[in-house]
Amino acid sequence: MKTNLVLFFSLAGILAICSPVSAHHGNVAYDESKEVVLKGATVTKFAWANPHSIITFDVKGDKGNVAHWAGELGSPSALSLLGWTKASVQPGDVITIYIHQSKTGNPVGRIAHIALADGSELKDSSGGGDRGDYKRGGASNY
Amino acid sequence: MRGMKRRLRCLGSAGIVMVGLSATLGPALAQNSPGQAGKPPVKIAGDFDKVKILPPGAPTPRATDGHPDLTGRYYPNHAGRMLQGAYPIDRSITRQYDPKLTPQENPVFRPDVAKKYKEATPYGSCPPGGTPTSITTQATEHGPMELIQKPGRLWILSEFPQTIRMVPTDGRPHPKDPDVTFNGDSVGHWDGDTLVVDTIAIDERMRNISVGIPGDAAAWLHSDKEHVIERFTRTSTNYLIYQVTVEDPVVLVKPFTSAPLTWTLAQDPNDVWTEYICSENNEEPDVYKKIDQKTKDEYENGNK
Numbered sequence: 107m108k109t110n111l112v113l114f115f116s117l118a119g120i121l122a123i124c125s126p127v128s129a130h131h132g133n134v135a136y137d138e139s140k141e142v143v144l145k146g147a148t149v150t151k152f153a154w155a156n157p158h159s160i161i162t163f164d165v166k167g168d169k170g171n172v173a174h175w176a177g178e179l180g181s182p183s184a185l186s187l188l189g190w191t192k193a194s195v196q197p198g199d200v201i202t203i204y205i206h207q208s209k210t211g212n213p214v215g216r217i218a219h220i221a222l223a224d225g226s227e228l229k230d231s232s233g234g235g236d237r238g239d240y241k242r243g244g245a246s247n248y
Numbered sequence: 249m250r251g252m253k254r255r256l257r258c259l260g261s262a263g264i265v266m267v268g269l270s271a272t273l274g275p276a277l278a279q280n281s282p283g284q285a286g287k288p289p290v291k292i293a294g295d296f297d298k299v300k301i302l303p304p305g306a307p308t309p310r311a312t313d314g315h316p317d318l319t320g321r322y323y324p325n326h327a328g329r330m331l332q333g334a335y336p337i338d339r340s341i342t343r344q345y346d347p348k349l350t351p352q353e354n355p356v357f358r359p360d361v362a363k364k365y366k367e368a369t370p371y372g373s374c375p376p377g378g379t380p381t382s383i384t385t386q387a388t389e390h391g392p393m394e395l396i397q398k399p400g401r402l403w404i405l406s407e408f409p410q411t412i413r414m415v416p417t418d419g420r421p422h423p424k425d426p427d428v429t430f431n432g433d434s435v436g437h438w439d440g441d442t443l444v445v446d447t448i449a450i451d452e453r454m455r456n457i458s459v460g461i462p463g464d465a466a467a468w469l470h471s472d473k474e475h476v477i478e479r480f481t482r483t484s485t486n487y488l489i490y491q492v493t494v495e496d497p498v499v500l501v502k503p504f505t506s507a508p509l510t511w512t513l514a515q516d517p518n519d520v521w522t523e524y525i526c527s528e529n530n531e532e533p534d535v536y537k538k539i540d541q542k543t544k545d546e547y548e549n550g551n552k
Contacts, residue, residue: 113312143482153528153532155532156374156408156523156524156525156526156527156528157374157524160532160535162532162534162535176532176534176535176538178535180332180524181408181524183330183391183407183479183522184330184332184334184390186334186522187293187330187334188293188294188334189293191293195308207357208538208539211384211537212538212539212540212541214538214539215533222443223503227534229293229334231332231333244434
């Protein structure tokens with residue numbers, strides 16, 4: 107199992123570079139060149155919503171300060187195909203979040219995937235984004 | 249129980265990523281995860297490894313009046329199901345047309361007004377679709393369009409943005425002075441086996457999205473002179489061709505006509521409507537407040 111997870115994390119990192127990352131609103135606001143890993147994130151809200159689902163969560167810094175984050179995901183219809191439900195994460199859950207952070211450095215971004223407390227993984231709907239975006243190439247139907 | 253499901257997901261995810269990786273870097277989409285030696289292949293969430301080009305199926309179904317029956321639920325690809333960008337899928341399956349076979353020229357804007365009308369959808373907003381955007385925007389949203397045809401009537405339902413259009417097909421003309429609405433005033437008539445839908449009086453706040461270059465960043469506005477002509481042709485049971493022409497002498501040098509765009513019939517009898525009313529995130533304004541204006545501008549001006 108551990109081997110699987112190590113493999114997953116390694117490959118997911120590569121995928122983050124290889125895959126089209128996209129969104130309904132576009133993702134240029136987010137730094138898609140790297141995934142920020144946020145361990146010990148405490149979920150404060152999971153909005154199972156259109157056009158983007160959103161997880162808000164708190165992350166404690168080294169000095170005990172708490173950053174209030176918000177991460178976008180795909181729509182419920184897109185995430186459902188990947189095994190998500192409205193109950194996949196709940197307030198109080200402590201999870202690890204892999205996120206493409208805002209270029210501004212603000213605590214907001216597009217979630218790439220998450221690891222739940224038991225180690226299981228849920229992936230966002232576009233290897234990255236929501237349902238596709240021409241600007242990222244490869245995800246539109248043209 | 250919940251924990252068990254999550255563990256199963258974990259196993260699936262590891263395989264999913266491996267398949268995704270091989271498809272991304274390799275020449276063809278893997279049919280199954282290579283997995284670890286001696287272990288059976290693992291299931292890919294959403295069955296994205298099983299996606300393939302749909303065969304034409306039976307001949308075009310006919311309505312009792314002899315016209316083709318367009319009734320059906322269609323996806324904007326060759327697969328007859330919803331696709332998305334989570335896993336690499338061959339372009340011959342995902343795209344709606346092959347630019348080598350049916351090239352499409354982008355809209356040609358009048359230079360004196362191009363700046364005014366080429367306007368991206370504002371970052372984080374969720375306006376109604378309008379015509380033809382409620383159909384064309386599925387090029388990036390990957391949502392379905394459902395057609396319901398009755399004698400003298402066609403209903404066009406789009407999932408995102410959730411849109412209902414009712415098109416009289418009984419030969420009536422447009423009203424003399426139709427009210428301006430988001431979807432405009434549409435009337436339809438048959439040209440052989442093609443249903444031609446003619447639309448005017450579309451609210452000028454509605455953008456044309458994926459009419460030409462796909463995506464919100466390449467959206468453009470139109471004048472009150474806009475005239476949209478859509479052609480629906482069901483070439484077989486499984487395939488529907490949609491082609492749109494936009495005339496707007498105020499904005500365009502010449503009319504824009506899309507390539508014939510392929511839609512395929514949903515194959516899963518359990519494929520049902522998903523509510524996609526794009527307003528809920530307006531309740532999460534803090535997310536969008538954290539994006540600064542500079543990056544919003546970059547998004548909105550990306551394709552100008």
